[in-house]
Structures are given as structure tokens and as C-alpha cells.
Amino acid sequence: MQPSFGSFLVTVLSASMAAGSVIPSTNANPGSFEIKRSANKAFTGRNGPLALARTYAKYGVEVPKTLVDAIQLVKSIQLAKRDSATVTATPDHDDIEYLVPVKIGTPPQTLNLDFDTGSSDLWVFSSDVDPTSSQGHDIYTPSKSTSSKKLEGASWNITYGDRSSSSGDVYHDIVSVGNLTVKSQAVESARNVSAQFTQGNNDGLVGLAFSSINTVKPTPQKTWYDNIVGSLDSPVFVADLRHDTPGSYHFGSIPSEASKAFYAPIDNSKGFWQFSTSSNISGQFNAVADTGTTLLLASDDLVKAYYAKVQGARVNVFLGGYVFNCTTQLPDFTFTVGEGNITVPGTLINYSEAGNGQCFGGIQPSGGLPFAIFGDIALKAAYVIFDSGNKQVGWAQKK
Structure with a gap:
């Protein structure tokens, strides 16, 4: 996913899948595995206009000002309910309340990421982001990972339909999800983030669409899934999303x-x-x-x-x-x-x-x-x- 635009990080950009991407090394014969999502403790309830605006922004549709105003209106209603002595607001469990723990680097740094089949970037908050913007997020610190290697000359820049943006550097590092490890995965490390991104509670995402729309320049990178698919028993993954419970992949x-x-x-x-x-x-x-x-x-x-x-x-x-x-x-x-x-x-x-x-x-x-x-x-x-x-x-x- 992810309660802000930061949950839906990638606008569709036209990019061709370039030859010469680094071929990752994976652990031997992982076969298949299941990974469960975990609850996002910072979840504060559903906001319909916000969910709609996120999707418009993700796919490059202009977000109307009336919709932006509606987001704040619903937030004020939710706050009023939480402050009331007579009305109890029990936030619904929802898809935006659940994230997946992902380990990056050596020793591993754990970030809670959203799995997104509508984008193709592995994007994370990092130590390069101004601390005031990354407050409340777990971050990736490349300098603390002995396996981190900066991809010189590579960059990424994501721009939304509402002109908010995020950009940064690219590293290759170990990324583990469940019992599977990719030893040389492109990790897009944020350096600059717009306010919409910082308001979210997730620490980034793992894109599971096709590598052809990865946004790294000058050479698009392979997704985590494309890097590990050859090691799986079968080239598939299954989303088991649930209502009122985290679900799994x-x-x-x-x-x-x-x-x-x-x-x-x-x-x-x-x-x-x-x-x-x-x-x-x-x-x-x-x-x-x-x-x-x-x-x-x-x-x-x-x-x-x-x-x-x-x-x-x-x-x-x-x-x-x-x-x-x-x-x-x-x-x-x-x-x-x-x-x-x-x-x-x-x-x-x-x-x-x-x-x-x-x-x-x-x-x-x-x-x-x-x-x-x-x-x-x-x-x-x-x-x-x-x-x-x-x-x-x-x-x-x-x-």
C-alpha cells in the first residue's frame, strides 16, 4: 500500500527495460513461502476522499481541489470523534492498516513496506532524508550496511499528478522478504520527499508490477520479484488480502x-x-x-x-x-x-x-x-x- 500519498509512490512513467541490469545472487532453492502482513499501529481510520485522491495521483489523474479539501474535512470529523467523550471511534481494520516487514542490508535493517502490484520500484525512506520529514518512519541507512553499494550515476524521481514528488539515489544491497534473499537488489533510497509522502505511516514499498516501468535512470532496474522468480518452485505469487485481518502473500x-x-x-x-x-x-x-x-x-x-x-x-x-x-x-x-x-x-x-x-x-x-x-x-x-x-x-x- 499506507495512509498517505506515500503509500502509492509511483506514477506510471514510460520506461523501457534496459539490458545490462545487475544479475542478483539468491539463496539456494527457497522453493515457495508465505509472508504475513503485520498491523500498522499508527492506523487512524479510513478516509474515502484520501483513498480516491491517492489513486488519481498514482495514475497521473489531476486531483481536484475539492477532493483535497474533502480529505481535510473527513480528517476533522475523525478527530472530533476521537476527542468526544460520548462517541467512540473504533478505526476499521483495512488494507491500509497492514504492512510487510522487509530486511535490508548487513546487519539487517527492518522497514515496514507496502506490497504494490501497481508499481515497479523498491522505494524506502533513508538517512538522507531531512529528519523532520522522516519522523515516525523506520529508515534505511546505507552507511550502516556493509553490503551496500551505491549505483553511481543512477537516480530516481517520482512525480504525481498533483505535482508532489520524491527523489533520491540508488543502492544495491541485500533484501530479504520471508525466507528469500536477493543479494544485489536495487534499493531506491529517498533524499527528497514532498509533504504528502512524509504523512504516511509506511516506510516505502515493494513494487510487484513489471520491471519495464521501473523509474530508475539511466538504466531501469529489475523488481525484487523478477530477481527471485527463477528461484521459486513456480513463477507465481498470490495475494490473500483480508477484511479485518492482515492476510498474506x-x-x-x-x-x-x-x-x-x-x-x-x-x-x-x-x-x-x-x-x-x-x-x-x-x-x-x-x-x-x-x-x-x-x-x-x-x-x-x-x-x-x-x-x-x-x-x-x-x-x-x-x-x-x-x-x-x-x-x-x-x-x-x-x-x-x-x-x-x-x-x-x-x-x-x-x-x-x-x-x-x-x-x-x-x-x-x-x-x-x-x-x-x-x-x-x-x-x-x-x-x-x-x-x-x-x-x-x-x-x-x-x-
């Missing part, structure tokens, strides 16, 4: 619970896990499976058709998206994967409280993007298989 094998998945071929020409689908309220369209996005974003027509089934649902211009009465029971959302169907329960689509008895929907307009974004609202309904070997995605409905 499986690398190198498919858990038995996901054995009855439906599959669809992917188009990775833009670097994403993109597949063709259709829904029970719309025709054929393309969608990107993105663990680094919270909401489900789709075309205006599809979103309008969905909320036409919800009595009293409307676009709230102050909150920047569709809202409805919190007592309303939302309909399910069903979409196709290959020859099968996956259903997102309506309970998952009621994303967050927005004040005055209104709730913010987990399905929102995509801002004119040429594809839908199936974020965690959709992903939590299924085991999602990212199969790079067969260039396909699989979805297995959760019961």
Missing part, C-alpha cells in the same frame, strides 16, 4: 484454497497486471489488479449504473465521490474472469464513514483512465494469482 506456490481459480490472460505492455473483464452492469472493459490501491475505480457509466441501484446514493461534490446513507445495504458487484464470475460483497463496498450519517463508497469513478483499477475492495473478495510464467491472472472466490 504466497510466493512460488498456489495455496489449496485458490485451486479452483478462473484465469484470464494479461496484457503487460504498459507494465501492469491488466486483463479483460465485464460486469453484471457493464460491457467489456480492461482492468488492472492493483494491491497498492484501496478502492475499485471504473468508468463513469459503470459507477453510475452501480449506484443507480442504491437508494439515495449521490455524488457529494464536497467529498469528491459517491456517498449514501450508512444504513443502506449495498448490492454486490460481479465481474468476469475468463469463463467464471467473481462477486465482491456489498459489505466490502461500504468503505468509510463520511459524516452526517453518510458513507463513502468503495466503487468510484476512475477519472477518465482507459482501464479500471481493481484495488483492495475487489481483491479482498478472492485469492488473486499473479502468474508471470503463463502471463495470466487467476481469481478464486472466497467464501
Whole structure:
């Protein structure tokens, strides 16, 4: 993922996969493993407008000022609830509350990172960031790692649709996730960060999209997954995201619970896990499976058709998206994967409280993007298989 723009770190940049990237050394025959996400203790509750703005920024859609204002409005509502002596605010557990511990360097420095299938950079807060900007974050200190080696002449610079940015240097270092170690992984070490990044509670992310959209210049680097995939029993990983519990990622094998998945071929020409689908309220369209996005974003027509089934649902211009009465029971959302169907329960689509008895929907307009974004609202309904070997995605409905 990640409660700020810092959770969604990479705007899509056009980059070609360059030859000559360092070939990493990995430990022998790790086979497959599962890594569980851990709770982010700094989580303070869901903010619907913020989740929507993050995704717009990530994919280069201009963030309207009204949406920026709405973020602060919802934050003020949440603060008022926490300060009240008569109303108790119990933050919902959510995808943005969970992170993955990752060890970097020798001796290992542990940072809590978000796994993001919608980007391709391993980005971290570092000791080069001004201490006032990195406060509250665990940081990577290259000088304290005996295995760290600076990649001279390499840099990265991420810019969002709202013109916030982050940039820095690149190191090669040991990176361990679970029981698997890559001995020469590109680690993008932040030097400058915008305020939106510093407000997050995660320490960076691990991009799991395709290496073709890695942002390092002059030579794009391989993702951590691309570096270890040859050592796995099978070239796959599975996202098992959960509601009200951390969930996990499986690398190198498919858990038995996901054995009855439906599959669809992917188009990775833009670097994403993109597949063709259709829904029970719309025709054929393309969608990107993105663990680094919270909401489900789709075309205006599809979103309008969905909320036409919800009595009293409307676009709230102050909150920047569709809202409805919190007592309303939302309909399910069903979409196709290959020859099968996956259903997102309506309970998952009621994303967050927005004040005055209104709730913010987990399905929102995509801002004119040429594809839908199936974020965690959709992903939590299924085991999602990212199969790079067969260039396909699989979805297995959760019961």
C-alpha cells in the first residue's frame, strides 16, 4: 500500500527495460513461502476522499481541489470523534492498516513496506532524508550496511499528478522478504520527499508490477520479484488480502484454497497486471489488479449504473465521490474472469464513514483512465494469482 500519498509512490512513467541490469545472487532453492502482513499501529481510520485522491495521483489523474479539501474535512470529523467523550471511534481494520516487514542490508535493517502490484520500484525512506520529514518512519541507512553499494550515476524521481514528488539515489544491497534473499537488489533510497509522502505511516514499498516501468535512470532496474522468480518452485505469487485481518502473500506456490481459480490472460505492455473483464452492469472493459490501491475505480457509466441501484446514493461534490446513507445495504458487484464470475460483497463496498450519517463508497469513478483499477475492495473478495510464467491472472472466490 499506507495512509498517505506515500503509500502509492509511483506514477506510471514510460520506461523501457534496459539490458545490462545487475544479475542478483539468491539463496539456494527457497522453493515457495508465505509472508504475513503485520498491523500498522499508527492506523487512524479510513478516509474515502484520501483513498480516491491517492489513486488519481498514482495514475497521473489531476486531483481536484475539492477532493483535497474533502480529505481535510473527513480528517476533522475523525478527530472530533476521537476527542468526544460520548462517541467512540473504533478505526476499521483495512488494507491500509497492514504492512510487510522487509530486511535490508548487513546487519539487517527492518522497514515496514507496502506490497504494490501497481508499481515497479523498491522505494524506502533513508538517512538522507531531512529528519523532520522522516519522523515516525523506520529508515534505511546505507552507511550502516556493509553490503551496500551505491549505483553511481543512477537516480530516481517520482512525480504525481498533483505535482508532489520524491527523489533520491540508488543502492544495491541485500533484501530479504520471508525466507528469500536477493543479494544485489536495487534499493531506491529517498533524499527528497514532498509533504504528502512524509504523512504516511509506511516506510516505502515493494513494487510487484513489471520491471519495464521501473523509474530508475539511466538504466531501469529489475523488481525484487523478477530477481527471485527463477528461484521459486513456480513463477507465481498470490495475494490473500483480508477484511479485518492482515492476510498474506504466497510466493512460488498456489495455496489449496485458490485451486479452483478462473484465469484470464494479461496484457503487460504498459507494465501492469491488466486483463479483460465485464460486469453484471457493464460491457467489456480492461482492468488492472492493483494491491497498492484501496478502492475499485471504473468508468463513469459503470459507477453510475452501480449506484443507480442504491437508494439515495449521490455524488457529494464536497467529498469528491459517491456517498449514501450508512444504513443502506449495498448490492454486490460481479465481474468476469475468463469463463467464471467473481462477486465482491456489498459489505466490502461500504468503505468509510463520511459524516452526517453518510458513507463513502468503495466503487468510484476512475477519472477518465482507459482501464479500471481493481484495488483492495475487489481483491479482498478472492485469492488473486499473479502468474508471470503463463502471463495470466487467476481469481478464486472466497467464501
